[in-house]
Amino acid sequence: MNAQRANGNGREQPLIRVEGLRVYFPITRGIIFQRHVGDVKAVDGLDFEIKRGETLGLVGESGCGKSTTGRAILQLYRPTSGHVYFGDVDLTTLKGEALRRMRRRMQMIFQDPYASLNPRMTVGGIVGEPLEVHGIAKGKEKRERVQELLRVVGLNPYFINRYPHEFSGGQRQRIGIARALALNPDFIVCDEPISALDVSIQAQIINLLEDLQEQFGLTYLFIAHDLSVVRHISDRVAVMYLGKIVELANRVELYEHPLHPYTQALLSAVPIPDPEIEAQRQRIILEGDVPSPTNPPRGCRFHTRCPLAMDVCREDPEPEFKDAGGGHYVACHLVH
């Protein structure tokens, strides 16, 4: 980024800025001479920003590239092309120690609280590990900090010597959150943090995430497939389909005036807990499945399932992702 904005105040400048982000996973044939025969285009050209203190919701069906996006922002996958700016720093150019130092400021909360905690480590070991790795605290100091973190996420600090299997799913997710908070990060990628939890526990974790955001001024990328949860927690919401963002707007706008046919179909597919409303609802049922990201359809990538597809949608170029007014971005020929 240019130097003028570098020293500007944090309100104006986005915390995260993603430009033309692409993540391709190569498909190879052969054992010794691995010929490159194609790519899984998991993320295929994303542009968006996340403001400081904001929650950006990222929704889409499985395989649309939302988790890959989260990981590519944190450089857990190195992007095939494009840039990810954290403040002024382009993370895609960093390596080794410089990248490791930036990692302190960005953390991740994982979906599966059973798989993301090492069963052989105690809670103290799990939550304290980042402190040790980054040389922030050890010994008694570390122990105190871990106990404080446990208290912050609503766990009993005396649990410090227990193992993950002694906790329920919701409590484990709290441990994962404590670990993410250990280094006082600015930015946290929450990758489906509640999908593995029981309904009654989900609300506890959502409330906790909201409290922590307020308390520590955190910025979230909240990845989920549950549209009602995303509406609750997000300030702005991006809808992904087959590696691209098809619509991005603030929460109220997106849910009340969805412009993209895919967003409309997604919203209409969400069941509402009221039999009378359900009886009267007109569902948009999408035909078929999501096409393969190895070879996405030409033209608009949604045209194969779109109930409103026109001739122009089947031809290149793809509809452009641009502002339809008031920061409501959409990529659809029907709108532009």
Place this chain on the structure above:
Amino acid sequence: MARLLDVRDLETRFYTQDGIVHAVNGVSFHVDEGETLGIVGESGSGKSVTVLSIMRLIPSPPGKITSGEIIFEGRDLLKIDEEEMREVRGNRMAMIFQDPMTSLNPVLTIEQQITEALELHLGMNHQQARRRAIELLKMVGIPAAEQRIDNYPHQFSGGMRQRVMIAMGLACNPRLLIADEPTTALDVTIQAQIVELVKRLRDEIGMAIIWITHDLSLLAGLADRIIVMYAGQVVESAQTADIYRNPRHPYTIGLLQSIPRLDEKRRERLEPIEGVAPRSH
């Protein structure tokens, strides 16, 4: 409507090293012909063990149905022998599971898996069975069924696999279809497809359905009656409209309040059910 299934005071326990798990603890409910019953509950509430008990598919040991009656089409399923039970299973009642990948056999083609039941239960020869299998696949909306029938499960997407499972469940025209979280592993748009499909098939075939889920909102447009389970017991049972409009049990009320809803104004704060469900042993 005639009574199809009557479960009375069912008790299923698991005898483990850590003690006796009271998974199902005196559960009673019924299903009428052609009716859709929703069972809602969280993990560990005993909803899956309940229907596995009805199918007599509880692994034993360590599991055991310790008391109760399961009257299906006038017979107590707990009193008939394994031979007769096999006639009931697959033929009179069928079950579809949550994860269509693990419940299909990966080394058999779709044809082999569907025709097995047809040849076994209905005594069809192979040619008849194959024709019927293609018919079933078409009925559940699988495009190019004539070709796809020779594919293996891994060549199908999650939603398509669940359609295959449903086709297998319907193969012998069962009177009761038990669906154990059949859409939990699927995306919302695919879930909507499957729910529409099951509703259409139900109306065409006229079978009864038990639909198990943890998602109370899903049942609103699907079930005639709903029972709510918690810690191995039925805590509330009512007509679908009453459950949503006038929930009585604090747990049901808690469940309804803890989920954000798309049709309501966004609430500032969600109201969770505090604490953790107690263990059943």
